[in-house]
Amino acid sequence: MTNLPDTDKLILTLLDKTEELIHLDKFEDAEYFLSQIEKHKPGDLNVPFQRGTMFMKQKEYEKALKQFLIVQEKLPDFFANVNNIGAAYYKMHRYNSAIDYFKRALEIKPDTDFVLAILAEALFRRGNHEESHSYFKRAIEISPTMFRTHSDMLLGVLYSDMFSPEYIKAEAEKFGENITKEVRVNTEFSNDKNPDRKLKIGYLSADFRDHPIPYFLESLFKNHDREKFEIHVYSTTLFDNPILQRLKKPVEHWKDVHTLSDEKICAEIIEDKIDILLDLAGHTAYNHLKVFAQRAAPIQASWVGYPGTTGLKTMDYKITDPHLEHAGYEDGNTEELWRLPKIFCCYTPHEKSPAVIDHPPFEDNGYVTFGCFNNFAKVGDNVLKGWAEILLQVTDARLFIEIDGIQEDSFKASVESRMKAQGMPMGRVILEPRKRENQFALYNKVDIALDPFPANGGTTSMDTLWMGVPFVTLAGRHYIGRMGKSILTNAGLPELIAQSSEEYVSIAVNLAKDKDRLRRIRHNLRDRFSNSPAMDAPAFTKDMEEAYRGMWKKYCGASS
Numbered sequence: 001m002t003n004l005p006d007t008d009k010l011i012l013t014l015l016d017k018t019e020e021l022i023h024l025d026k027f028e029d030a031e032y033f034l035s036q037i038e039k040h041k042p043g044d045l046n047v048p049f050q051r052g053t054m055f056m057k058q059k060e061y062e063k064a065l066k067q068f069l070i071v072q073e074k075l076p077d078f079f080a081n082v083n084n085i086g087a088a089y090y091k092m093h094r095y096n097s098a099i100d101y102f103k104r105a106l107e108i109k110p111d112t113d114f115v116l117a118i119l120a121e122a123l124f125r126r127g128n129h130e131e132s133h134s135y136f137k138r139a140i141e142i143s144p145t146m147f148r149t150h151s152d153m154l155l156g157v158l159y160s161d162m163f164s165p166e167y168i169k170a171e172a173e174k175f176g177e178n179i180t181k182e183v184r185v186n187t188e189f190s191n192d193k194n195p196d197r198k199l200k201i202g203y204l205s206a207d208f209r210d211h212p213i214p215y216f217l218e219s220l221f222k223n224h225d226r227e228k229f230e231i232h233v234y235s236t237t238l239f240d241n242p243i244l245q246r247l248k249k250p251v252e253h254w255k256d257v258h259t260l261s262d263e264k265i266c267a268e269i270i271e272d273k274i275d276i277l278l279d280l281a282g283h284t285a286y287n288h289l290k291v292f293a294q295r296a297a298p299i300q301a302s303w304v305g306y307p308g309t310t311g312l313k314t315m316d317y318k319i320t321d322p323h324l325e326h327a328g329y330e331d332g333n334t335e336e337l338w339r340l341p342k343i344f345c346c347y348t349p350h351e352k353s354p355a356v357i358d359h360p361p362f363e364d365n366g367y368v369t370f371g372c373f374n375n376f377a378k379v380g381d382n383v384l385k386g387w388a389e390i391l392l393q394v395t396d397a398r399l400f401i402e403i404d405g406i407q408e409d410s411f412k413a414s415v416e417s418r419m420k421a422q423g424m425p426m427g428r429v430i431l432e433p434r435k436r437e438n439q440f441a442l443y444n445k446v447d448i449a450l451d452p453f454p455a456n457g458g459t460t461s462m463d464t465l466w467m468g469v470p471f472v473t474l475a476g477r478h479y480i481g482r483m484g485k486s487i488l489t490n491a492g493l494p495e496l497i498a499q500s501s502e503e504y505v506s507i508a509v510n511l512a513k514d515k516d517r518l519r520r521i522r523h524n525l526r527d528r529f530s531n532s533p534a535m536d537a538p539a540f541t542k543d544m545e546e547a548y549r550g551m552w553k554k555y556c557g558a559s560s
Contacts, residue, residue, distance in 0.1 A: 011037055015046055022054050030054055045071050049081060056084070061091045079108045083115055086122075093405040095122045096414065113142045117149040124152070125404070126411065127377050129160035145182060147290065150175045151283035158308050158480045159378050159455040165332040165478045172311025173334060175283075179293045185314060186266075186295045191273050195556040201229050201548060202274035202297060204265070205305065206236040206258070206286035208244040212459035213280055216304050216345040219537030221250045225545060232274055234265060236288060262290035269296035276548050279315065282306020299551050302335060304345050307458070307480035309333040317551060319544075320344055323486035324479045332478055338547050342533040343490045346540035347462040353440045356468035356526050360519060362447050368512040371400040371446030371469075374460050376415075378452040381422055386501050387450060388424040393509045397428065400446055404434040443467035447518065448511055453504075456484040465491055465529040470521045472496050472511070474504045490533045493521070 014037050021030035031054070034047050052067030065088040071081045086101030102119035106112060120135035136153035139146060154172055157163040201224075207213040224231055233251050236258040237244055248254050253272070257265050265288060269277060277297035281287035282305050292300050293312055301317040302310050309318065311334050318335035321344040325337055362368045370390065372379070379401075391397055406412050412431065420426060432442065440463065443449075449464045449471035451457055456473055457464070461484055464471050473484025475497055485497050496511075498504035511518055529535060 008041075011041055011044060011046065014040075015050065018050050022050065022057060025057065027054055027058060045074055049084075052081075052084060052088070056088065056091070059091070061088045064088045065092070077108055079105055079112075082108060086115075087118070090118065090122055094408045094411075095126050095405055096408055096410040098122045099126070111138070111142055113139045113146060113149075116142070117146060117152070120149075120156075121152055124156045124159070125377055126414075127379060129156065129162060129380070132156055133160075133162075144178050147175070147179055148287075150178070151287060151289070154283040154308060154311070155306075160380060161382060161454045168478075169309055169311075169332055169334065172283075172309045174311070176293070176311035176313060176334065179290060180313070183263075183290060183294045185293070186270065189270075189273075189298045191275055191298055193556045195553040198227070199229050199275045199548060199552055200232060200273060202232045202234060202269055202272070202277040203280060204234045204236070204269075204277060204288055204291060205280040206238070206288070207280065207284075207305070208233075208235050208237040208247050209239075209241050210243060213305055214243050214247055215348050215350070215459055215462070217247060217280075218348040219346050220541055220544060221247060223537050223541035224250075225541075226252070229545060229548070232269075232272055234269060236265075236286065262288055263294070266291045266294045266296040275299065276301065276551060278303050279310070280305040282308065282310055299555055301338070301551070307483065308478075309335060319547060320479065321486055323489050324482045329478070338551065340540075340543045340547060342543065343486055343540070345534075346537050347459075347466070347534050348537075349466045350440065350463075353463075353466065354444070357444045360447050360515075360522055361445055362515065362518075365398075367396040367398060368394060368447045368518075369398045369400050369445060370448050370450050370508065370512070371402075371442070372450050372452065373402045373442060373464075374452050374457045376401070376403045378455040378457075380452075381418060382501065383452050384419055384422040384424060386505050388419070388422045389505045390450070390508045390512075391425050391428055392423065393505070394512045397512055398430060399424075399428060399450075400430045400432065400442070402432045402434050402438065402442060406431045407433045439463070440467055443469050447522075448472065448508060450508060451484045453501075454481040456481055458483045458487075461487050462534065465534075466526055468522055468525045470496060470511070470518075470525065472498065472504060472508045474498045474501060487534060491529050492532060 014033050018030050018033040034050060037044055037047050048067040048070040052064040055064035055067060068081055068085045068088060071078060072085060082101055083105040086098045086105060089098035089101060099119060099122050102115055105115045116135045116139035120132045123132035133156060136149065139149050154175060157168050205213060231251050232253040234255050234257050238258055257268060274297040276299040279292055279302045282302055284306055289310060289312060292315055295314045300315050301319055302315050303319040315335050317338045318333055319338050321340045324344055330337055387399055391399055416426060446469050449469050451461060451471050451473035453474040454476040461471060470493060473488060475482050475485040488494060488496050496507060498507050
């Protein structure tokens with residue numbers, strides 16, 4: 001219980017009941033008890049503090065913030081309240097303000113692991129990768145079993161060019177060592193080792209919702225050969241939704257396991273005698289790597305949800321392709337790489353995506369518009385420097401960037417300051433707040449998209465081509481930096497892949513200046529992309545099934 005000091009016995013009793021009711025989501029009843037506290041002790045700061053807590057649970061963050069600020073005015077050093085203000089700002093995507101309050105909370109209580117972790121996450125979302133990493137490291141040093149925080153750190157290092165593949169692998173291995181100490185690893189399985197029998201394939205994810213993962217599962221679930229493969233899905237998605245229901249239709253065995261512990265999920269999968277279990281999250285949010293650390297199936301593989309290595313010795317394979325991870329790259333992963341022959345995934349477009357406009361926007365505007373709708377955390381200073389050079393060479397072009405939280409004045413000022421430092425002509429830059437309803441609509445305002453580096457777009461890049469917009473990419477050193485190469489190669493646009501930052505600028509500039517070529521590339525791009533390996537669902541499913549069969553035969557041979 002978190003209550004303010006000098007609270008008398010009656011108020012404590014009322015507060016106990018209030019907290020119990022808030023915990024049970026009985027908000028009207030909790031409000032009644034808060035009103036009783038106000039009646040017996042007007043001005044008691046427990047009331048706004050608990051109201052703020054209640055509003056946070058109801059996701060009414062503006063209301064919560066107002067309550068916490070009432071407490072802050074009287075008790076500026078009350079740690080729980082200062083942290084709650086930071087959390088409210090964080091939930092409102094006002095990350096600069098959140099960062100200020102989390103740092104203040106750490107002044108009051110230094111080395112508080114959960115504050116270090118959320119501060120690191122807020123800094124990451126602002127693109128402050130070096131500072132973010134230092135806070136992640138400190139949180140993990142204090143609490144090595146904060147596995148979600150360790151996962152957040154491992155995702156964060158992929159977004160920056162500060163960290164080598166060797167460093168990333170070493171940090172992932174530390175995660176694997178720490179989590180393995182906390183579990184019992186299963187080593188005996190009774191699955192029939194007939195190499196040619198029908199196989200049970202399991203997919204585990206929390207992301208059967210409005211999330212990139214369904215884009216790559218829908219066609220696979222529909223096209224699986226039911227005579228050779230039996231499909232099992234283990235969903236930890238918290239709430240039912242239309243996307244989940246659509247994914248569920250073609251699946252024979254779908255289990256909602258979101259209320260189960262990782263140990264019980266693992267036991268459920270073992271009882272179902274799954275032969276090959278697919279991890280679709282890696283170190284992203286709501287992952288269940290603890291299930292894989294226990295080994296829930298004879299063969300376990302990481303696919304599509306995470307571009308890095310998991311660090312788990314129990315994760316046997318990482319499914320990839322020849323463009324993402326070429327021969328010789330094996331040292332960057334703890335898993336054995338299983339390369340699909342063409343592309344690492346198959347894209348299904350969003351059902352509500354609009355039609356592509358029938359002409360390039362520059363014909364209406366009189367100038368070329370470059371654009372980027374990726375997570376702005378991927379946009380480092382080296383990217384901004386390259387984009388500035390592009391605008392300086394294409395003297396009438398505009399740059400259109402969608403950024404989560406740019407409506408926060410302090411954040412906008414810091415972004416503009418970073419851009420100016422890299423020589424960006426700010427009069428030709430458009431900064432647009434991220435809105436869900438704009439996910440596809442804004443593409444019809446852009447002539448050429450610019451892929452960030454070293455962390456490329458994945459789903460965003462496929463959305464871009466689907467919306468008829470070509471993009472320029474820089475092929476990097478590892479999977480996340482080579483997704484653009486894989487997507488463009490398979491889409492038949494290898495000429496838009498750069499091998500250096502100088503070439504990246506040159507490709508973008510030359511394409512913008514050659515309007516006839518730009519028209520040709522854009523013409524029927526959606527149709528050409530639709531007919532590419534990136535959207536050939538039957539062929540991709542066959543490639544995945546051949547991979548599964550190959551993994552199984554290898555396991556049977558090694559086990560015989």
